[in-house]
Amino acid sequence: MEPAERLDNNHELTLQDLPYIIRWREDRCTRCGQCTAVCPVKAIEADVFSQRLVSSESNTPVPSVARSVIHVVKQVRDIDRYCTGCGTCALVCPTVAIEPEYNPHNRFLTFKNKKGEPFTRGGRRNDPSTSTLDKLKFTRISMLTDPALDAGRHEFHIRTLLGRILPAEKLPLEAGNSTLTVKKDAFIPPVREIYPIMIGSMSIGALSPPMWEGLAMGVAYLNEVENMPVVMCSGEGGMPPSLLRSRFLKYFILQIASGYFGWDEIIHALPHMKEDPAGIEIKYGQGAKPGDGGLLMSYKVLKLIAGIRGVPMYIDLASPPTHQTKYSIEEAVAKMIQSMSMAWGFRVPVYPKISGTRTAQAVLNNLARNPYASALYIDGEDGGTGAAYNVSMDKMGHPIASNLRDCYLDLVKQGKQNELPLIAAGGVGKSGNLAANTAALIMLGASAVAIGKYIMQAAAGCFGNEYNRCNLCNTGRCPRGITTQDPKLYRRLDPDKVAERVVDVFKSTDIELRKIFAPMGRSTQLPIGMSDGLSASEEEIARRLNINFAC
Amino acid sequence: MCRLAAITSNEYFSPMENILALNTMKEGHDGSGLGLVLKNLGGEFEGLKDNPILSAICSEKGLEIMDNYMESLGFYIKHVWKPVIRNSPDIPRHDHYIANVYEYPKAYQDRSFKDKEDLLMNTRLTLRNMGEADSSIFVFSFYPDILTLKEVGDPLELAEFFGLDNDPLKAKIIFAQGRQNTNYQIYLYACHPFFIQGYCTMTNGENTAFIPIKEFLESRGNPGYMGYNSDSEVFSHILHYMARELGYPLTYYKDIVTPLTTKEIQGRKDRDAVLMLKAALRPLCIDGPNCVIGFTPDGTTFMLQDSKKLRPGIVGGVKGKYSLMSEECGLDRAVPERDKTEDMFPMKYDMVIVSPDAREVKVWNQLKG
Incomplete structure (x- = not known):
């Protein structure tokens, strides 16, 4: 039966x-x-x-x-x-x-x-509720006592600094009667003037060739034609050898992570580099998936990827969740920062990236004491990833807003708010408000922000959203051709169109940033830490971030 | 907007000159306050150049507290100046307006001037703390050859209130501000000019970058960087920080508060130093509309504008007497005999610098350095 x-x-x-x-x-x-x-x-x-x-075909119903x-x-x-x-x-x-x-x-x-x-996927935290960043508004509007600026007419300098900035007391300057001169042979830590929105770390391998190429072309165009010094991070997995040896390298930040993928090629290319990279990012954590390492599935490890990463084809490439050599921040991290600095003759800013955490201030204070640490990059829980356990994405991590604010105010207490730039990421542009989220983070204390998921959505139409839509990045079957190494899929993506969209995004965001800064009367320097310009729509958020509450 | 009237001269003159100049610019201030700082004092102060003058407003109780405290530190009064008050129905009178000239405590008489300056500043801050909560003591400056007067009201009425029209009080540099009360309540400590250890500024404007600048200054570890009841107080402290603490020449003040773009800096001979300053002192960039007038301990006076040149400002005069004003009508009142064609309207890259004793005036251009 x-x-x-x-x-x-x-x-x-x-x-x-x-x-x-x-x-x-x-x-x-x-x-x-x-x-x-x-x-x-x-x-x-x-x-x-x-x-x-x-x-029925008769005049009367005859079914x-x-x-x-x-x-x-x-x-x-x-x-x-x-x-x-x-x-x-x-x-x-x-x-x-x-x-x-x-x-x-x-x-x-x-x-x-x-x-x-357990469920594994790509994308970002499946939480469609309004993020804290989207609950912040710019409420200090210059009016009659301090005339608002004109976003279309006045000059704006929307630039920031990446690198360890010496305090004025330690600058190697000699004062003459009327001029200052720089003392000879003094060591000045490398500092780059960059656009305050960076394209965050997404690797070749995680991204398809046309996607990565499109982003890179867009970034090069922004720098060379639009005069916008946008930088982009390689992600873990190296860069194409020809790019490493090209003059375009200066627009890229090279990332080293726990798998060290791609670094054999980078080290070999070092003597042939025409330009220094914009920076070196040491990835210790990722906001989207704290405690979860990276994993490039074997079917994504094709000839190009295997070549760049210096590994055999078709094997799983796992980056451990932690650096195996890391046993203490005082020694191991300091050594890593120093080794990386040394590799480029101390000409390149080197900074660590950590996932948002309640212990961020401990890391921060350690870096503040390390004269070679160039910045601290904090990646909040709303960041994206190509592959992770759902539980890591949905339930692990710290929102960026209060994490960043705590760190900034900690630096203010020490008087080091201008010495160690804070880079904030994780959910920037989550609801499409890239400029507003960027400006809010800057006013909370960030020197720069980084975007990943947003640029995939805006430049290549990534389907993913916070209702668990698509999120197939980990499977290699990205229907848009963004996170796949399958030529049948990635041929759907035109790198030129991606590059065009990258330029669209940055140019339009630049206008929006002016539209935010102009009525607040800011134009000459980025309003880092201008917290009186911000208000939160919820009292608890305002209290936590030490800003105004407006209703 | 406030209105500013600064005069520097090689001869002593009365603060009435500033006040009458302010009065011509009356459309630009609402009579909510007057601030006066006099430097290089003449008259009864002429022989007391090295002795610190404590400028304060006190209640009866505050005066007693202040006198006791000063005595406990070993400061002895050498001379007392008090304005002869003529009561006015529009001006709420405080009990005492004082400018006491002191002898340094014995232990400090042979100390360096820098040590003495720190003693004076710390004493001023302590007195401020003692009297701020109950408004029993307002202390504006405590420094040799500097006298400060501040009060709420219309400048011309205040001049009569203080009897300045009859007082022989004179100085060679006088800064006056007619206050236009805007964002903050009418409060004596919010009234320009602000003075700290020989450096003084007053500002016509609104400082949109106030909070990051304030937080940066407060975190320098200098107890004098406090107060900030007005967003303009930071201008004095930036000047003090860069000139006294860092030892930079005066023109770098302009480079710090209104930094050039990186591209523009490439045209400067001292580009490496300017780039370093731009990065290291990034939080001290002012934004918003500001015309800043200031003086330094050697008697140099200057005027600079914000990077968009959004506020009025004019400098003119004759050799031996120059005036730095918000408006031309003020200048006409202060130095009518000047050649008007020589008047200077500093633009966004300019810093007009008048040397001590008003010997000469020059326009320093930031692009050229």
């Missing part, structure tokens, strides 16, 4: 358990098959249903019943092939016959642990 559970599908999931439900319109569908072909997870498939049709077989597009209920809501089906459908709809009643996380494997 057939067991009951087989008959009533009792051990299967319902569509209502899944995060997205496909809305398919039979009347519009031409059965072209494009949607099923393009679905990156095979969540939909062609199927046949038996249909009972009742019709006749016929059965026919019809072709349908059906959503599968297998959790391994759950609809991610990416919407690629809707993108290709010529008759607007299909689209995924978010199902707020889903119980996806309850079931997504088959074979004892």
Whole structure:
């Protein structure tokens, strides 16, 4: 006898358990098959249903019943092939016959642990609520006592500094009667004047060739044509050898992380470098997934990637969550900063990147005492990643706003707020407000911000959002061709268009930043720490950040 | 907006000259206060150049507290100047307006001037702390050859209130500010000019970068960098910090408060130093509209504008007497005999510097250095 559970599908999931439900319109569908072909997870498939049709052809109802077989597009209920809501089906459908709809009643996380494997994904924290950064407003508006500036007419210098800045008391200056001269042979830590929005670390390997190339071209264009010194971080995994030996290297920050991938190639290229890189970033943590290391799946390790990283093809490349050589911040981190500085003759700023944490101030204070530490990069919990455990992404980490503010005020207490620049990241532009989030972080004390997820969305149309949409970066099946090494997928992405969009984003954001700074009467220097310009829409946030509350 | 009237001369003159100049600019201030700082004093102070003068306003109780405290430190009064007050219905009178000239405590008489300066500043700060909560003591300056007068009200009425029109009080450098009360309550400590250890500034403007500058100054570890009841007080402290603490020549004040772009700095001979300053003192960049007038201990006076030149400011005069004013009508009142074609309207890159005793005036251009 057939067991009951087989008959009533009792051990299967319902569509209502899944995060997205496909809305398919039979009347519009031409059965072209494009949607099923393009679905990156095979969540939909062609199927046949038996249909009972009742019709009448006489003047009075004389119903006749016929059965026919019809072709349908059906959503599968297998959790391994759950609809991610990416919407690629809707993108290709010529008759607007299909689209995924978010199902707020889903119980996806309850079931997504088959074979004892927790849910892993890419993207950022699945929290669609309004972020703290989006609850901040600029409320110090210059009016009649201090005339507002004109964003379109006045000069604005939206630039920041990356590097350890000597305090005035320690500058090697000699005062004559009327001029200051610099003492000979004095060591001056390297400082770069850069645009205050950096493109954060995303590796070649995590990103497809056209995506990385598009970003790099956009950055080069911004520097060389638009005169905007935007810098971009390589991410862990090195850079193409030709780029390392090119004059464009000065627009890039090289990242070294716990796997040291790509550094064999970098070290070999050192004697041939025409320019120094913009900086060296030592990654100790990532805001999106504290405690989770990096992992480039074997199917992404193709010839190009393997070559750049100096590893065999088709093997998993795991970066441990921690640096294996790191046993204390006082020694190991200091040594690493010093080694990296030494490799470029102390001409390149070297700074660590950590994930947002309640212990950030301990790191900060250690770096403040280390004269070679060039900055501290704090990556908040709303940052993105290519691959991580869902629990690490959703539940681990610290929001950037209060973490940054605490660190800045700590530096203020020590009088070192201008010596060690703070770089803030993690959720900048999460709701599309890149300029506003940037300005808010600057006024809370950041010298610069970094973006990753935002630029993927804005420049290449990344589908991911905080409703767990798409988030397939880890699978190598990115439907936009952004985080994949599969030529069939990444050929969808035109690097020139990505570069164009990068330029669009920075130019428009620059105008928006002027639109924020102008009515606040700021134009000559970045308003770092100008906390009286900010208000929070919630009293608790205002109190925590030590800013005004406005309602 | 406030209105500013500064006069520097090689001869002693009365503060009434500044006040009458301020009065011509009356449309630009609302009579909410007057601040006067006199340097290189003449008259009864002429023979007391080396003795510190404590300029303060006190209640009866405050005076007693102050006298006791000064005595406990070993300061002995050598001379007392008090304005002869003519009461006015519009001016709420405080009990005592004083300018006491002291002899240094014995233990300090042979100490360096720098040590003496620190003693004077710390004494002033302590007195301020003692009397601020109950408004029993307001102390504005405690320094040799410097006298400060401040009060709430219309400048001309205040001049009559203090009897300045009949008083032989004279000086060679006098700064006056007619206050336009804006963001802050009418408060004596918010009234320009601000003075600290020989450096003085007054400002017509609004400092939009106030908070980062204030936080930077407060974290320098200098107890004198406090107060900030007005966002303009930071201008004095920046001047003091860069000139006294860091030892930079005066023109770098302009480079610090209104830094050039990196590209513009490339045209300067001292570009390496200027680039370093721009980075190291990044939080001291002022923004917003500001015309700053100041003097340094040697008697040099100057005027500079913000980097957009959003406030009025004019310098003119004759050899031996120059005036730095908010408006031309003030200058006409102060030095009518000058050649008007020589008047200077400093623009965004300019710093007009008048040498001590008003010997000469020059315009220093920031682009050229």
